[in-house]
Amino acid sequence: xxxxxxxxxxxxxxxxxxxxxxxKAEEADxxxxxxxxxxxxxxxxxxxxxxVAINQVLLAxxxxxxxxxxxxxxxxxxxxxxxxxxxxxxxxxxxxxxxDWAAADSTVDLTLPNGVRFLMSSEEDIRDWIMPNFYFxxxxxxxxxxxxxxxxxxxxxxxxxxxxxxxxxx
Numbered sequence: 001x002x003x004x005x006x007x008x009x010x011x012x013x014x015x016x017x018x019x020x021x022x023x024k025a026e027e028a029d030x031x032x033x034x035x036x037x038x039x040x041x042x043x044x045x046x047x048x049x050x051x052v053a054i055n056q057v058l059l060a061x062x063x064x065x066x067x068x069x070x071x072x073x074x075x076x077x078x079x080x081x082x083x084x085x086x087x088x089x090x091x092x093x094x095x096x097x098x099x100d101w102a103a104a105d106s107t108v109d110l111t112l113p114n115g116v117r118f119l120m121s122s123e124e125d126i127r128d129w130i131m132p133n134f135y136f137x138x139x140x141x142x143x144x145x146x147x148x149x150x151x152x153x154x155x156x157x158x159x160x161x162x163x164x165x166x167x168x169x170x
Contacts, residue, residue, distance in 0.1 A: 003123040004065070004098030010131065011057045013160040014138055015090040018053060020159055022083045024152060025145055032078045037144045046144040047075060050082050053137035054089050060130045061092060063110070064102040064122040 025034065035047035044052065051072045061067040069092065076082040102108075104123035111117045120128065142157050155161070 001098050001101050001104060003104050003126055004101035007060060007126045007131070008093055008096055008098050011060070011093045011134070012090060014134065015054075015057065015086055015093065017157055017159060018050065018138055018141060019083055019086045019090070020156060021141055021145055021150075021152065022050070022079050022086065024156065025150055026079050026083070028150055030079065030145075030148065030150065034145070034148050035076060035079070035082070037148050039140075039144060039147060044140070046141060046148075047082070049137045049140040049144065050076060050086075053134055053141065054085060056130050056134040056137065057089050057093060060126060061096060063108050063125055063130075064106075065096055066100045066102070067092070067096070 035045065035050075037046045038044070055071045058069050058071050061069055072085060076085065102122040104121060106122045108120055108122055108125040109117070110120070110125065110129065118125075118129065139157075142152065146152055
C-alpha cells in the first residue's frame with residue numbers, strides 16, 4: 001500500500017532526525033535537565049515533545065498497521081533514555097510491513113482524551129492527523145534544543161536528504 005510505505009519511510013527518516021538531535025545534545029554535554037525546557041509556560045517540555053512524537057508512530061502502527069504496542073507513558077529521565085526509546089520504535093518501523101496495513105479507505109475511529117472524536121479513513125488518519133502531529137513535535141524538539149543553545153541547523157532536521165545529494169560541479 002502506497003500510503004503505508006510512504007508513512008514508514010517518513011517515520012524511519014524522521015526518527016533518525018530525532019535520534020540525531022538527541023545525540024548532538026549528548027555530544028554537546030547538555031545536561032539531562034534540558035528535558036524540562038519549554039518555549040512558553042503553556043507548552044509541553046522537551047521530554048514530552050519527544051514522547052508525543054514517538055507516540056504518533058506507535059498510534060499509526062496500532063490504528064492502521066495491525067500492531068498492538070503500548071504507547072510511551074513513562075517519563076524519560078535522560079537524553080540517553082530518550083534515544084533508547086527512539087531506537088526501539090525505529091526498529092519497530094523497520095520491521096513493519098506496509099502490506100499488512102489497513103486498506104487506505106478503511107475507517108479509523110479516533111477519540112482524543114478530551115472527548116473529541118474523529119472518523120476518517122486510514123489514509124486520512126495518517127495524512128491529516130498522524131503526520132502533522134509527528135512533524136510538529138519533532139520540530140518542537142529541534143526548536144527547544146536550539147533555544148537551549150545547541151548548535152544545529154536545517155540539515156540536522158533533514159539529514160536523510162544526503163542520500164539525494166549531487167556533487168557540486170566545479
